[in-house]
Amino acid sequence: MLRMRPLPPISQLNKALGSILKMGHYATALSLIQNKLQQFQGIQVNICTFCIAINCYCYLNGVDFGLSLLGTLFKRGYTPDVTTFTTLINGLILQDKTPQAVELFKKLMRTREIEPDVVMYGTIVNGLCRTGNTIRAVSLLRIMEEGSCKPNTVVYSTIIDSLCKDRMVDDALKLFSTMDEKGIFPNVVTYTSLIHGLCNFGQWKEATRMFKEMLDSGIAPDVHMYSVLLDGCTKEGKMKEAEGVLEVMIQRNVDPNVVTYNALMDGYCLQGQMDEAIRVFNTMVDRGLRSNVFSYNILINGYCKKMKIDEAVHLFRELPRRGLKPDNGTFSAILRGPFSITFLPRDYNLMLRHTTMIQGFCEEGLLREAKELFVKMEHNGCLPNDVTYNTIIRGFIGQHKCYEALILVEEMVQRGFSADASNSSLVIDILSTKGQDPALQEVIKKFMPKDGHRIQEIE
């Protein structure tokens, strides 16, 4: 007879779920929760399990699903704790709803429903930094310093990294130097952010000084740190040193990953040494690492710059065979290359090739390139037609470049073309939001097809 095993303690389940989450398997964690609930009807799910589920929903289906679970939680008589709310705040930030996240945070502060802890503060700081509000994050840091919830290394690191990315490396250095006074110690993450920032601004000497300082304080570099250093070397054209970094990390049993090799490959591409870049690519694969779309983009970009079209096309075609999908970076590399129209399908005629390319440029926001090709296509013996005009005009309007659009509209009308359906509706959209701009009015009037009555309806 089958004897029922004792119910696993809920803490055991939660612990297992924790390690599944660390690997990013949110769907697995969710189905595990559901299975356990069905398997053991009487199992007592606690607030942590709910929080894990909310977190999974936030990552898988969006924060709205997470919020709806909060309702269930209330209905069953549970009281959400600070972690639950932090999870939701993080969910909002993940979905680019940082203003709502800040609102929720403020509301919790106001109603004193929850006493925010350092993680909740850190989550808000992260949200502010990610949305270009680093200065507001610094203000929040000051508030924390004066209050009872003191900032920790994570909060400082988040802001230091953001300052570096906002090109305020000096301010990052200043903030860094105040950490010591407060007895908050930088870790490898703090140093990585700062050294990355210094490398990006060519302050190689200062970067190496910081690295030595870190080693002296007994902090061990990890794969992130070594990759940043290697990348810094290649940006300085120091390929020998970059290879040296790779050797050192292998020696010290820090395994390089695909990011490390990509950085090295990009360095060789920058030097125009495509043979070396390919050698690195092969070494990476030999070491059992999988190339990603970045690896391909780096090489395609390198070949395009060297006018090696066959090699670039070959790699481009290899992407799907490796189960990889070209992304914006791939198209960007191709579009900037001198042979970009060659990548397009064989049955595209010259006209279609140019128009497709122009559309690609517009979608990438590369209007200057779009205009260049637009001018060039006439020299290539290929007159733009109504589709070409509509494509490029849509591009300029999309980037709110009304005056450039106006010139093109006049040209188009002169040649006897008019706006297509998609552009007409686009114009109506703009009219409803920005109709008061006289310059835009001018564009719109010329742009619309002969039956201008739809404009009057709106006016």
Place this chain on the structure above:
DNA sequence: ACTAGTGGAG
């Protein structure tokens, strides 16, 4: 046990 911060192409 659950929640926040670090690296790479264009």
